[in-house]
Amino acid sequence: MAEEFLRIEKLVKAFGANQVVKSVDLSFNKGEFISLLGPSGCGKTTILRMIAGFERPTSGNIFVDGREITNLTPNRRNIGMVFQAYALFPNMTVFDNVAFGLKVAGKPKAEIAPRVAEMLKLIHLEQLADRYPYQMSGGQQQRVALARALAPSPRMLLLDEPLSALDAKIRVSLREQIREIQQNLGITTVFVTHDQEEALSISDRIVVMNAGRADQVGTPSDIYNRPATRFVASFVGTLNIIDATVVDPAANTIRIGDGVITLREPIGALKGGDKVSVALRPEAGSLSESATGDTALTGTVVSSHFLGSVVRTKFDVGGNQISFDMFNAPDKVLPQPGETVTLRFAAGDLLLIKD
Amino acid sequence: MKQNRLWAWIIIALAAIYFIVPLIATFIFSLRMRRGVLSFDSYVSVFSDPRFFSSFGYSLGIGAFTIVLGVLVVVPAVYYVRLRMPWLRPVMEFVTLLPLVIPALVLVYGYIRLYNSSSWIPFTGSVIGTDILLICACMTLALPYMYRAVDTGMRTIDINTLTEAAQILGASQWTILSRIVFPNIFVAVLSGAFLTLAIVIGEFTIASLLNRPTFGPYLVTVGTNRAYEPSALAIISLLVTWGAMGMIQLLARFAPKTARKD
Numbered sequence: 001m002a003e004e005f006l007r008i009e010k011l012v013k014a015f016g017a018n019q020v021v022k023s024v025d026l027s028f029n030k031g032e033f034i035s036l037l038g039p040s041g042c043g044k045t046t047i048l049r050m051i052a053g054f055e056r057p058t059s060g061n062i063f064v065d066g067r068e069i070t071n072l073t074p075n076r077r078n079i080g081m082v083f084q085a086y087a088l089f090p091n092m093t094v095f096d097n098v099a100f101g102l103k104v105a106g107k108p109k110a111e112i113a114p115r116v117a118e119m120l121k122l123i124h125l126e127q128l129a130d131r132y133p134y135q136m137s138g139g140q141q142q143r144v145a146l147a148r149a150l151a152p153s154p155r156m157l158l159l160d161e162p163l164s165a166l167d168a169k170i171r172v173s174l175r176e177q178i179r180e181i182q183q184n185l186g187i188t189t190v191f192v193t194h195d196q197e198e199a200l201s202i203s204d205r206i207v208v209m210n211a212g213r214a215d216q217v218g219t220p221s222d223i224y225n226r227p228a229t230r231f232v233a234s235f236v237g238t239l240n241i242i243d244a245t246v247v248d249p250a251a252n253t254i255r256i257g258d259g260v261i262t263l264r265e266p267i268g269a270l271k272g273g274d275k276v277s278v279a280l281r282p283e284a285g286s287l288s289e290s291a292t293g294d295t296a297l298t299g300t301v302v303s304s305h306f307l308g309s310v311v312r313t314k315f316d317v318g319g320n321q322i323s324f325d326m327f328n329a330p331d332k333v334l335p336q337p338g339e340t341v342t343l344r345f346a347a348g349d350l351l352l353i354k355d
Numbered sequence: 356m357k358q359n360r361l362w363a364w365i366i367i368a369l370a371a372i373y374f375i376v377p378l379i380a381t382f383i384f385s386l387r388m389r390r391g392v393l394s395f396d397s398y399v400s401v402f403s404d405p406r407f408f409s410s411f412g413y414s415l416g417i418g419a420f421t422i423v424l425g426v427l428v429v430v431p432a433v434y435y436v437r438l439r440m441p442w443l444r445p446v447m448e449f450v451t452l453l454p455l456v457i458p459a460l461v462l463v464y465g466y467i468r469l470y471n472s473s474s475w476i477p478f479t480g481s482v483i484g485t486d487i488l489l490i491c492a493c494m495t496l497a498l499p500y501m502y503r504a505v506d507t508g509m510r511t512i513d514i515n516t517l518t519e520a521a522q523i524l525g526a527s528q529w530t531i532l533s534r535i536v537f538p539n540i541f542v543a544v545l546s547g548a549f550l551t552l553a554i555v556i557g558e559f560t561i562a563s564l565l566n567r568p569t570f571g572p573y574l575v576t577v578g579t580n581r582a583y584e585p586s587a588l589a590i591i592s593l594l595v596t597w598g599a600m601g602m603i604q605l606l607a608r609f610a611p612k613t614a615r616k617d
């Protein structure tokens with residue numbers, strides 16, 4: 001077991017009567033890249049700001065490296081932070097921006113210059129040291145902000161939607177750069193985002209937030225393949241959430257539309273007739289006539305869309321719209337609306353989820 | 356379109372005439388000291404009066420202290436109100452407007468009642484004390500202009516995020532104010548400083564009631580006793596003003612770069 005580095009205990013934050021963070025418990029290891037993922041207003045930024053010290057928790061504690069920091073002022077926490085709006089100091093050159101934390105810490109000049117050069121090299125902007133922020137693109141500014149945050153060798157790095165002001169291409173390349181730098185330095189990082197693809201692609205672990213609570217904490221694969229709640233399933237990825245009715249709990253059978261399906265996981269403490277939700281990934285199974293899977297759903301095609309590498313078909317099974325992806329091929333015939341199709345898949349692909 | 360352009364030019368021309376004609380008239384009048392010919396005699400007369408230099412220099416000194424005091428009071432006040440107490444802004448707006456509404460006379464009578472030489476805090480009992488009163492009074496008079504200049508400057512930068520960015524890098528409040536806030540509003544502070552200086556140099560009421568030898572009372576004395584010199588003085592002050600404005604433009608060019616405004 002790796003050593004624990006950041007621990008959050010029963011963290012609560014209320015603004016007046018509005019409780020924004022509702023008793024969150026989290027624990028992360030040294031060197032982990034953690035994403036806080038959730039829709040707008042769910043309290044991600046508020047948690048990050050409490051870790052940074054800009055907001056005081058209403059109750060609860062935060063520990064870093066075994067020491068409580070809950071009531072420390074931000075300037076004594078030795079944490080690096082990157083903001084959505086870059087927040088470079090407009091009156092300083094790139095060099096001075098990156099050197100700021102070192103100067104404030106009273107480092108000698110002879111130490112500052114090489115450290116700044118090292119940081120600029122890390123973000124591949126050595127040649128722009130004398131530029132002012134207004135002379136640079138958003139992506140460049142955000143890289144400088146990253147270098148500035150890392151220069152004083154902080155214990156931890158916090159990033160609040162650092163990519164959301166950038167355009168799509170830069171967003172992808174910069175997130176890969178951030179991940180690479182983070183792995184090279186081995187610095188514990190908390191990354192806030194509302195973009196599930198972003199979180200899935202760069203995190204060691206993801207915390208899915210829902211209305212001030214942490215619904216699920218897990219690896220990207222856990223979160224995507226085994227969502228713990230209906231909210232996680234619907235927010236992360238394009239999972240199909242299907243309404244079903246329990247037929248026989250002892251035999252693990254449920255009814256979807258007119259078909260009865262046997263689940264692989266135990267249904268647990270439910271009786272016949274209870275409503276349940278099951279999730280099915282759109283890429284699970286295939287539309288073949290031959291019995292390649294051990295179970296199947298039959299329905300009527302509603303629509304079929306060509307999305308480049310995949311074709312997404314939606315079909316209706318007893319009022320549930322189920323999306324289904326298949327790889328594109330030049331000779332592929334798209335299923336037509338009105339056609340009846342049968343989707344075959346493994347019973348293990350159907351996941352029972354909590355509401 | 357054309358019609359509009361024509362009217363615009365006519366209005367500009369009328370405004371120019373309204374401003375420039377009196378100036379030219381004053382200038383020509385100031386050259387008429389020697390009978391029959393145009394000469395710079397009145398200027399020579401002004402510059403040969405030692406009281407001109409002493410009062411102007413004295414006012415510049417008071418102006419410098421007033422600016423320093425104003426900056427030290429206004430910049431942190433505006434900063435903290437924007438950062439921590441935004442609900443206090445309307446109150447600030449109102450308070451800083453008061454000097455425009457309440458006559459300077461009221462202020463200086465209040466000072467004299469409160470700080471006279473037989474009071475508990477006898478500021479007027481010494482020259483230094485009276486100078487301090489004068490500086491405080493001038494600072495109050497310049498407050499509406501200094502406040503607005505600084506507030507406008509502060510609006511162009513994201514004070515909250517910059518403060519947080521500096522804090523998390525380990526900066527103290529003082530470092531944030533001196534290294535980040537102040538350099539970014541330098542040009543705004545400069546224009547506030549210039550307005551302050553203009554007010555101090557033209558100030559009459561307070562200086563004369565506190566009996567300090569500033570430029571204002573000197574101007575009035577000359578104006579009531581001489582014919583041509585006041586016109587010469589008016590032209591000189593105008594040139595000084597324009598010179599100061601030019602300086603602001605020049606300094607603004609060398610000032611630290613601020614955020615791209617787009």
Ligand SMILES: Nc1ncnc2c1ncn2[C@@H]1O[C@H](COP(=O)(O)OP(=O)(O)OP(=O)(O)O)[C@@H](O)[C@H]1O
Pocket residue numbers: 015020038039040041042043044045046047194
């Ligand atoms: N200083 C504040 N005073 C009052 N309410 C606040 C304050 N800061 C945040 N809130 C409220 O707390 C809730 C959560 O805000 P937070 O910024 O943490 O959300 P978020 O998850 O970061 O959302 P987003 O993705 O939009 O940034 C919001 O409803 C917001 O209105």
Ligand SMILES: [Mg+2]
Pocket residue numbers: 044045046161
């Ligand atoms: Mg946020």
